[in-house]
Amino acid sequence: MLGEYRISGRGAAEIRASVERAVIAGDLEPGQPLPPMRELADQLGVNPNTVAAAYRSLRERGVIETAGRRGSRVRPKPVITAREAIRVDVPEGVRNVSDGNPDTALLPSLVEAFTAAAAFADKEPVLYGDDSLEPGLVRRARADFDADGVPDGPVTVTSGSLDAIERVLAVHLKQGDAVAVEDPGWGSMLDLVPALGLRTVPVGVDDEGPLPDDVERALAAGVRAIVVTDRAQNPTGAAVGSGRAKALRAILGAHPEVLLIEDDHGHGIVDLPLHPLAGATRQWAFVRSVAKAYGPDLRLAVLTGDAGTVDRVRGRQRLGPGWVSRITQRAVAGLWEAGAVDAVAVADSYGGRRDALVAALAERGVVAHGRSGMNVWVPVPDETGAVARLLHAGWAVAPGARFRMEAAPGVRITVSRLGVGEIGEVADAVAAAVGSGPRRRYA
Numbered sequence: 001m002l003g004e005y006r007i008s009g010r011g012a013a014e015i016r017a018s019v020e021r022a023v024i025a026g027d028l029e030p031g032q033p034l035p036p037m038r039e040l041a042d043q044l045g046v047n048p049n050t051v052a053a054a055y056r057s058l059r060e061r062g063v064i065e066t067a068g069r070r071g072s073r074v075r076p077k078p079v080i081t082a083r084e085a086i087r088v089d090v091p092e093g094v095r096n097v098s099d100g101n102p103d104t105a106l107l108p109s110l111v112e113a114f115t116a117a118a119a120f121a122d123k124e125p126v127l128y129g130d131d132s133l134e135p136g137l138v139r140r141a142r143a144d145f146d147a148d149g150v151p152d153g154p155v156t157v158t159s160g161s162l163d164a165i166e167r168v169l170a171v172h173l174k175q176g177d178a179v180a181v182e183d184p185g186w187g188s189m190l191d192l193v194p195a196l197g198l199r200t201v202p203v204g205v206d207d208e209g210p211l212p213d214d215v216e217r218a219l220a221a222g223v224r225a226i227v228v229t230d231r232a233q234n235p236t237g238a239a240v241g242s243g244r245a246k247a248l249r250a251i252l253g254a255h256p257e258v259l260l261i262e263d264d265h266g267h268g269i270v271d272l273p274l275h276p277l278a279g280a281t282r283q284w285a286f287v288r289s290v291a292k293a294y295g296p297d298l299r300l301a302v303l304t305g306d307a308g309t310v311d312r313v314r315g316r317q318r319l320g321p322g323w324v325s326r327i328t329q330r331a332v333a334g335l336w337e338a339g340a341v342d343a344v345a346v347a348d349s350y351g352g353r354r355d356a357l358v359a360a361l362a363e364r365g366v367v368a369h370g371r372s373g374m375n376v377w378v379p380v381p382d383e384t385g386a387v388a389r390l391l392h393a394g395w396a397v398a399p400g401a402r403f404r405m406e407a408a409p410g411v412r413i414t415v416s417r418l419g420v421g422e423i424g425e426v427a428d429a430v431a432a433a434v435g436s437g438p439r440r441r442y443a
Contacts, residue, residue, distance in 0.1 A: 007035070010046060013197070015054035016061075023063055023074055033073040034064060053176075060194045088387060090396040097426065098398040100234065100375065102269070103416040106349060107295045108340035110331065117330035132314075132323030133157060137333040141288075141302040150286050151279040153304040156314050157324045161263050161289040162188050164303045164313070165227065168285045169196055171312040172259050173224050180218040180226040182210055184377065184404040186234045186265075189227060202405045205233065207371045209240035212247045219251065225259035226252075230274055232266025232292070232373025235403045235412035237354065239266065239372040245275035252280035259309075260284040268293030270372040271347035278305075285309050290332055292374070293341050300324055300332055350374045353415040353423070360427035366434055374416040380434050383409035389433035395426055 005027040009015035022028040034040070037055060041048040055072055058064045066072045090096045138155045146152075158164040169179065175197035181189055183202030193200045201218045203226070204211040210228055218226065228248070231239040240248070252260060260281045264274060267288040278284045285305035290298050303313065317323070335341070354370045361368040361378065370376035380386040380400075387399050390411070400410035411430075418426065 007040060007044070009044065009054070010050075012050050012053035012057065015040075015044070015046075015051060016057045019054070019058055020061075020063055028074050030074050030076045033071055036071055056199075057194060057197075060200055061191075088391055088396045088399065091391075094391060094394050094396050095422070095426075096396045097413050097415070097418065098396045100398070100412075100414050101296070101416060102292050102374065103349065106341075106346050106416075107293075108335055110295070110298075110335075113331040113334040113338070113340070114327070116334055117327045120330060121327050126326040130326075132318075132326075134326055134329035134333055136337070137302070137329045140333060140336050142304070144288075145286070145304055148274040148276065150274075150276050150304060151284075153286075154307055154310045155302055155304050156310050156317070157329060158287075158301050158303055158313075158317070159299045159321070159324055160291060161265070161287050161301045162192060164285070164287040164301050165189070165261055165263065166192055166196065167313045167316055168259070168261055168303075168305070168309060169193070169198065169225060171309070171316055172283065173198055177224040178218075178222060180215065180223045182227070182229060182233065184235055184400060184407045184410065186229070186263075187402040190403070190405065200405065202407070204407065205236055205238050207236070207238050207369055208244040209233065209238050210244075210248065212244070212251055215248060216251050219255045219258060223258065225261065227261045227263065228277060230262055230264045230266070230276065231270045231272055232375075234265060234373070235375050235398070235400070235410075236377040237370040237373045237375055239270065239272045240275050240277070242273075242275050245277060249277055249280040252277060256280075256282050258283075262286045264288045265292070266373050268341055268343050269346050269350060269374065271344060271351070272372050282306065283309055285313075293343070293346065294332065294335060298328060298332060300328055350416060353418050353420075356420070356423045357413065357415055357418070357427060360423050361430060364427055364431035366427075366431050370415075374414055376413045376415060377410050378413065378430060378434070379408055379410045381409065382434075383411065386411055386430075386433045390429055393429040393433065395429050 005022050007015060008018045037051040038048050041051045059066060064072050065075045088098060141155050178199040178201050179193050180201045180203045181193060182205045201223050203214040203218055258281050260277060262276060262278055269292050278286045283306055285303060287301050287303045289301040354376055357376050358368045358370050368376050368378045383400050387397060390397050398412040
């Protein structure tokens with residue numbers, strides 16, 4: 001059945017890794033069947049439940065699929081590394097609107113802020129045992145949380161949003177626990193959850209955020225945590241409105257033991273008000289990154305939450321990297337105090353391009369979503385064909401497979417660096433790409 005390749009391992013993680021290595025190396029090919037679970041358990045001398053756990057993890061990671069009595073087999077297009085690997089190679093001369101990056105023209109200069117932070121560090125260097133947090137950064141972050149209605153709680157600093165979310169999940173959950181995640185949603189989140197040995201439970205999304213009925217079903221099914229993007233959801237641009245927030249808070253309030261994690265992805269780049277859910281459950285965390293507004297390479301996010309969660313995150317952080325550079329923290333605090341980013345102007349810039357593209361697509365009979373942020377999500381009947389035809393037309397878009405589990409096919413277009421004169425061109429290309437071809441799925 002497997003030719004020359006023999007799956008190895010004694011634990012579920014080892015068996016899963018053995019299959020993934022084989023798929024990456026080409027020793028296991030797309031569509032190739034895997035041994036029945038009991039048969040493989042006998043070969044390896046392990047309990048069938050161990051193999052079942054490995055196969056379940058492989059399914060969740062997008063490596064294999066199970067077709068009832070036909071058993072399990074390698075997916076036709078297996079996701080064997082991070083979803084970021086599901087991308088389009090952009091040839092020379094093709095416009096790249098797939099990468100999700102901010103407009104560099106809207107990012108602030110970092111020279112003065114880092115020069116001042118480094119000069120301060122020369123005079124008072126941070127040493128082992130010193131406080132890991134920059135007081136000015138914490139004060140400003142807490143004041144901003146207060147202004148936006150985020151409940152009171154201690155503040156800490158992490159190396160970006162994903163780092164914060166990983167640490168919060170790790171200190172609360174154990175392997176096998178279920179986490180409700182948005183679908184379509186952030187590809188890195190869809191990678192992170194199974195990488196931690198957790199199970200993903202997809203929750204549908206519309207322009208107002210997670211669908212209440214889906215959230216209620218997930219909570220009733222026993223998920224231990226839920227991750228919600230408040231604004232500028234990636235890839236759909238969804239933003240939680242006041243009515244949706246009220247509905248979700250009521251649902252979460254009936255499950256106070258569930259861990260709630262909120263990612264305010266649009267902080268600093270959107271002008272829609274924040275409607276936080278934090279406080280609806282006993283254990284919660286709320287994170288904001290500086291990546292989109294100040295530059296991805298700063299690798300800094302501020303995190304608040306209930307006292308127990310933040311304390312446990314800081315404790316685990318001390319056992320790893322220790323702290324986020326105080327020089328970087330001072331520089332970010334300086335950028336905030338100086339008003340280095342005009343959030344209204346940035347929101348207007350992204351919003352103008354985003355709204356223009358959504359409107360241009362609507363004029364051509366194409367439905368698109370983009371309530372906030374820098375991305376537009378376009379549902380398509382034939383994802384593979386749409387990506388290929390757009391590439392042929394000179395536009396590289398992001399395949400929706402990077403962002404979805406059970407959600408319908410789509411493509412993501414990043415508008416941050418689109419010129420006004422290009423809006424009609426890309427809308428024409430999308431309309432042409434969506435308007436023909438048989439139904440297929442990019443998976």
